[in-house]
Amino acid sequence: MYKEPADMRFGINSLAGLVRNKLGFDPMNGDVFVFIGKRSNQIRILQWDRDGFAMYIKKLEKGTFERPILSGNSITSNQLSLLLQGVRLESVSYRKRYDALK
Numbered sequence: 001m002y003k004e005p006a007d008m009r010f011g012i013n014s015l016a017g018l019v020r021n022k023l024g025f026d027p028m029n030g031d032v033f034v035f036i037g038k039r040s041n042q043i044r045i046l047q048w049d050r051d052g053f054a055m056y057i058k059k060l061e062k063g064t065f066e067r068p069i070l071s072g073n074s075i076t077s078n079q080l081s082l083l084l085q086g087v088r089l090e091s092v093s094y095r096k097r098y099d100a101l102k
Contacts (some may be wrong), residue, residue, distance in 0.1 A: 001068070001075050006035035008042045012053045015046045023073060027053075034080065040064035043084070058084065 002018060010018070015035060016027040025031065028048040035044045041064050045056040068075060068089050079089055 001034045001070060001073055002036075003067075003070065003073060005038035005040075006044065008035075008037040008044065010035075010044075012046065012055050015044060015055070016053065019046070032077075032080070034075070034083075036065050036067055040067060045080075 002023060004022075006015070006018065015033070018035070019025050019027040019033050023033070025033075027033065027046065030048055033046045035046070037043070042057070042059040043065050047054050063086065065086075066083060066088055068079065068083065075083070082089060082092060
């Protein structure tokens with residue numbers, strides 16, 4: 001996730017440039033990169049899909065997207081889903097579940 005407000009006039013190439021130059025990642029690695037605009041009412045998602053870039057844009061008619069407070073620069077797919085639905089990430093609490101990795 002790009003922490004700073006992004007220019008929502010940016011297209012695929014400009015956003016890929018932000019990923020490479022500001023985040024330090026290869027935009028063609030298949031990861032999903034999330035950008036929120038200055039007004040926080042628009043979000044752009046960029047992903048390389050084997051043979052080209054895919055960009056998803058969502059612009060709210062009312063309200064804003066939450067700009068999550070991150071220790072690093074990544075969010076989970078669950079957090080992205082909640083972010084797109086307008087759920088406040090700080091108020092989400094997960095019930096205890098079995099974790100095979102522990």
